[in-house]
Structures are given as structure tokens and as C-alpha cells.
Amino acid sequence: MGGPQLLTDVAPSDVAIVGCGPVGALLANLLGQAGLAVDIYDRERDIYPLPRAVHFDGEVMRIFQSAGLADRIAAATRPSPYGARYEEPSGRTLLVRRGSELPGPHGWSGSWYFHQPELERILREGLVRFPNVRVHLGHEVTSVDELDARYVVGCDGARSLVRRAIGSRQVDLGLHQPWLVVDVLADPESPRTQALPLHSLQFCDPARPMTLVNVNGRRRRWEIMLLPGDDPARMTEPEIFWPMIARWLGPEDAEIERSAVYTFHSVVQEGWRKGRLLLAGDACHQTPPFLGQGMCTGMRDASNLAWKLVSVVRDGAADSLLDTYESERLPHARAFIELAVRLGAVIQATDPTAVADRNRRFAAGGTSFDFPQPGLGGTTPPVGTIFPQPRLPDGRLMDDAIGQRFAIVGETELLKHLRPDAVLLPGVGREWLVEKKVRAALLRPDRYIQAVAP
Numbered sequence: 387m388g389g390p391q392l393l394t395d396v397a398p399s400d401v402a403i404v405g406c407g408p409v410g411a412l413l414a415n416l417l418g419q420a421g422l423a424v425d426i427y428d429r430e431r432d433i434y435p436l437p438r439a440v441h442f443d444g445e446v447m448r449i450f451q452s453a454g455l456a457d458r459i460a461a462a463t464r465p466s467p468y469g470a471r472y473e474e475p476s477g478r479t480l481l482v483r484r485g486s487e488l489p490g491p492h493g494w495s496g497s498w499y500f501h502q503p504e505l506e507r508i509l510r511e512g513l514v515r516f517p518n519v520r521v522h523l524g525h526e527v528t529s530v531d532e533l534d535a536r537y538v539v540g541c542d543g544a545r546s547l548v549r550r551a552i553g554s555r556q557v558d559l560g561l562h563q564p565w566l567v568v569d570v571l572a573d574p575e576s577p578r579t580q581a582l583p584l585h586s587l588q589f590c591d592p593a594r595p596m597t598l599v600n601v602n603g604r605r606r607r608w609e610i611m612l613l614p615g616d617d618p619a620r621m622t623e624p625e626i627f628w629p630m631i632a633r634w635l636g637p638e639d640a641e642i643e644r645s646a647v648y649t650f651h652s653v654v655q656e657g658w659r660k661g662r663l664l665l666a667g668d669a670c671h672q673t674p675p676f677l678g679q680g681m682c683t684g685m686r687d688a689s690n691l692a693w694k695l696v697s698v699v700r701d702g703a704a705d706s707l708l709d710t711y712e713s714e715r716l717p718h719a720r721a722f723i724e725l726a727v728r729l730g731a732v733i734q735a736t737d738p739t740a741v742a743d744r745n746r747r748f749a750a751g752g753t754s755f756d757f758p759q760p761g762l763g764g765t766t767p768p769v770g771t772i773f774p775q776p777r778l779p780d781g782r783l784m785d786d787a788i789g790q791r792f793a794i795v796g797e798t799e800l801l802k803h804l805r806p807d808a809v810l811l812p813g814v815g816r817e818w819l820v821e822k823k824v825r826a827a828l829l830r831p832d833r834y835i836q837a838v839a840p
């Protein structure tokens with residue numbers, strides 16, 4: 387991959403991306419695949435090493451599929467059928483996020499566990515496929531004016547420079563709380579390792595709320611809420627960490643791989659676009675990780691934005707198409723963050739009145755939920771929802787048959803008479819069409835529904 391270059395030496399690109407974290411790297415793959423000239427910059431040479439994302443969902447795996455990377459990513463990640471449980475220290479279950487053995491509506495398992503640096507490495511290696519994508523690592527962008535590109539996308543994380551240039555307005559969704567995050571490598575031979583839960587555990591102990599995640603291989607993740615009186619500077623010390631998880635493991639069962647204290651935030655930005663400047667990922671929203679959806683939300687931004695940039699830059703669509711990016715994505719992202727904040731209130735409760743109230747609400751047991759599937763902002767379902775991905779009679783997943791194009795699914799008889807500039811899939815998704823009482827649906831390249839024929 388290329389080192390820093392003098393920008394005066396290079397031809398202007400269609401799109402400059404600031405930040406080669408997961409969102410920027412995915413966007414560069416999607417644009418590179420469509421043939422756009424892309425320059426992507428990251429101030430760091432190496433991938434961020436501290437513990438962050440461990441989970442993505444089935445829709446995100448489907449986006450990796452569209453970038454031609456699903457097989458490599460599936461080989462480096464672990465699908466999980468186990469879901470998540472919110473439990474009191476007594477073992478009583480308050481709340482369940484359902485899991486499933488079967489591929490979900492996206493044609494893939496609904497939950498995948500991974501090591502973020504490994505995922506980012508695969509995304510970066512994917513860029514080598516495209517001579518039209520130039521990667522500039524070790525290059526800090528200090529002003530958007532230095533970027534000679536038709537569009538500039540800030541995938542530059544929570545402290546985004548591009549966001550400052552846009553002047554976005556921050557909306558606070560209420561949750562800001564420091565947590566200790568520790569990844570350990572557990573000894574697979576230890577009986578205590580073998581006794582760890584396979585599902586994600588939200589341990590709702592008012593004395594010390596924690597999350598325990600079965601990541602992949604030997605890796606297990608503990609996230610531990612800081613309480614008043616904790617010294618954040620000392621929390622990563624082994625003498626402090628091990629006693630807190632003594633009921634599960636000790637230093638004789640596992641070694642600490644890495645640890646950090648983060649303050650989890652819940653914010654969205656208003657103003658994802660100003661002229662040629664756009665934002666994606668943590669640059670325009672941040673969520674506490676209780677749903678494992680922060681990066682996922684950014685990946686959906688990249689998928690939404692990529693086909694619109696391709697339509698404008700390559701296919702001559704009106705630039706105003708890019709104005710639909712924020713109006714569609716912001717309410718969608720906000721739905722995930724607001725649910726994460728509500729789940730945060732369940733697990734983070736420490737005040738006795740709040741704990742008693744919580745326990746009363748969930749006393750009956752049996753409360754369960756799935757990841758939300760909201761529609762895009764400004765649409766009325768089924769328009770603006772994502773179309774499922776069935777397998778075709780020839781065994782292929784539907785999206786592989788479509789490629790990066792528009793498609794029409796619908797009744798065979800109806801589609802027989804069409805001669806459109808889109809892929810036709812007669813008879814595909816019949817169950818969905820019947821359920822929604824429509825005869826055909828027009829799918830965008832990101833597989834969200836553009837229109838239906840009643």
C-alpha cells in the first residue's frame with residue numbers, strides 16, 4: 387500500500403476519504419469496485435490496536451458480500467446462534483436478545499463475532515484489488531482544502547475534522563458513561579473457561595454492571611462499568627481487574643491481551659453534508675456498545691452513500707441524490723442508538739429504586755427482542771425497508787445474481803412485459819410479495835426498496 391505522497395503529484399480523484407478505519411476502508415472498497423478514482427488517507431500507519439468492536443449483524447455481512455469480501459470475512463469471524471441475555475446475579479433472566487441457528491433474512495447468520503483489527507486488515511487488503519484506489523497511510527489530513535477531489539467523505543471517527551469543516555450540530559441522546567474494556571485469551575483446557583456462557587451476558591449486578599462476550603477463538607471480552615470512587619487511571623491494572631471477574635476466571639485460566647477505559651457516548655450529528663463534504667461512521671453518530679451496533683451503523687452509512695456517489699460520479703445522476711443520504715440514514719441510525727440507550731438503562735442501573743423498578747418491569751420474564759430493522763427516514767414501509775436475500779433456484783444468493791445494480795423482483799407474469807435497464811428476477815421473494823400484498827418491488831443497489839407495484 388502506498389505511503390504518504392505529495393498531493394500536488396497526484397491527479398484529482400472522484401472521492402477522497404479521510405480515515406481508513408472500518409467505515410472508510412469499506413467505502414473505499416465499494417467505490418473502488420465501481421471503478422471510481424479514490425484517495426483514502428489515515429494518519430496512522432497501523433490499524434488501531436485497542437479493544438473495540440466484536441460484533442456485527444447479518445445485514446453487515448451482506449454488505450461485505452456486496453464488496454466481494456464475505457468469504458474472507460466469514461473465515462475470520464464466528465457466527466453465533468446464541469443471542470444475548472440480561473441476567474441478575476441470582477441467574478434470573480430479565481431480557482433476551484434472540485439468537486438463531488438458521489441464516490436470517492439477509493441470507494447469513496444474524497450475529498458474527500470478530501477481532502476488529504483482523505476485520506480491518508481484510509478490508510484494507512481488499513483495496514489492493516483496485517488500482518483506482520490509492521491508499522495513503524501515515525498521512526494526517528489537516529484541512530479539507532488540501533484534498534483535490536470532487537467529493538470528500540469524513541470517515542475520521544469521533545473527533546472528525548471533516549465534521550468541524552461542515553459545522554454539524556450535535557444532538558445528545560443522554561448516555562455518557564465510562565467503562566473498562568478488557569480482552570483476555572482464555573486457556574481452552576481450563577474447566578472454568580469451558581463453563582463460560584456461549585451467549586453474550588449482560589450481568590445486571592447493581593454492585594458492578596458488566597458485559598461478558600464470547601468473541602472468537604480463545605478471546606473473551608469483559609466490559610465493566612466504572613462506579614463513583616473508581617480511579618480510571620488504575621482500572622486497567624491486573625490487580626484491579628482479576629478480582630472483579632473472579633466468579634468466572636482468574637489469572638491461572640487466562641491472560642490479559644489488551645485493555646482500555648472508554649467513555650461510551652450516545653450522540654448524533656445533524657449536518658452530514660455540506661457541498662462536496664460528507665460524513666460517515668463515528669464521525670456522525672456514536673452509540674454505547676450494548677447492542678454491538680456502532681460500527682454496523684457506519685457500515686450501513688457506507689453502503690447507502692456508495693451507490694449514490696457512484697450514481698452521481700459515474701452514471702450522471704443529479705448531485706441532489708446525495709441530499710437523501712442524511713435524511714434516510716440519520717433516523718435509521720438514531721433508532722439503533724436509542725434502543726442501545728434504553729438497554730443501557732437496564733444494565734447500568736445501580737440506584738436501588740431504579741433497580742427495583744427494572745426488576746418489577748421484567749418480573750414476568752419472557753421479554754425478548756431482535757435487532758431493529760427500521761425503515762429509512764422519509765419513507766413509508768415497505769418502501770425504505772431492506773429486501774430479504776433469498777437463495778435462487780440455482781443456489782446463488784440473490785445479491786450475487788444482481789451485482790451493484792437496480793433490480794426488480796415480482797410476479798413472473800407481470801415482469802414478462804418489462805424491458806427495463808435493471809436486473810429482472812421473476813418469481814424471486816414470492817413469500818415477501820404475498821405478505822406485503824404487492825406484485826413487484828424495485829430494489830436499489832443497497833437492496834433497500836425504492837418502490838413497489840401494488
Ligand SMILES: Cc1cc2nc3c(=O)[nH]c(=O)nc-3n(C[C@H](O)[C@H](O)[C@H](O)COP(=O)(O)OP(=O)(O)OC[C@H]3O[C@@H](n4cnc5c(N)ncnc54)[C@H](O)[C@@H]3O)c2cc1C
Pocket residue numbers: 404405406407408409410427428429430434437438439440441442525526527528541542543544546547567648666667668669675677678679680681682683684
Ligand atoms: C468498547 C467498544 C466496543 C464496541 N463494540 C462494538 C461492536 O461490538 N459492534 C459494533 O458494530 N461497534 C462496536 N463499537 C464501535 C466501533 O468500534 C466504532 O463504531 C467503529 O470503529 C467506528 O469506525 P469508523 O471507521 O467510523 O471510525 P474509527 O474506527 O474511529 O476510524 C477513524 C479513522 O480515521 C483516522 N483519522 C482521524 N482523523 C484523521 C485525519 N485528520 N487525517 C487522517 N486520518 C484521520 C483515524 O486514525 C482512524 O483510523 C465498539 C466501540 C467500543 C469503544
